[in-house]
Amino acid sequence: MSDNFGTEHWPVEIRHIQAEKRLEIAFDDGRTFSYPAELLRVESPSAEVQGHGPGQKTIVAGRQHVGILKIEPVGHYAIRLEFDDLHDTGIYSWRYLYELGVNQDKIWADYLAGLEAQGLSRDPKTARVPVHTHHSGCGHKH
Numbered sequence: 001m002s003d004n005f006g007t008e009h010w011p012v013e014i015r016h017i018q019a020e021k022r023l024e025i026a027f028d029d030g031r032t033f034s035y036p037a038e039l040l041r042v043e044s045p046s047a048e049v050q051g052h053g054p055g056q057k058t059i060v061a062g063r064q065h066v067g068i069l070k071i072e073p074v075g076h077y078a079i080r081l082e083f084d085d086l087h088d089t090g091i092y093s094w095r096y097l098y099e100l101g102v103n104q105d106k107i108w109a110d111y112l113a114g115l116e117a118q119g120l121s122r123d124p125k126t127a128r129v130p131v132h133t134h135h136s137g138c139g140h141k142h
Contacts, residue, residue, distance in 0.1 A: 040092070
């Protein structure tokens, strides 16, 4: 996702609906987005998921039942989410979350298509190790 999304939008309310495994954010323009924890996890802005450059994104499988354990503010511009699979390295800026909300249907469809193309599953019982499509890297272990 690009960082040129236009006007910065600020959250006016953040609700963690733990029983439904989702995060709901109301923004200052009146729009409210509901984010399933699975979507937030598989679209984490972390280098582990997004890679260190174009074309290095990893398809994260087997997270159908993932939940959010903790939400922490990062300055005034973002939140850090800790998931129950212990992933906690993504910093979700308000801009990133707003863009994710606006484009959620397309992003989700692309994710499902990516899983299918690589023979992966959302179900942790049938998911297998993701195939990394990039062949170069910085040597950093994630």
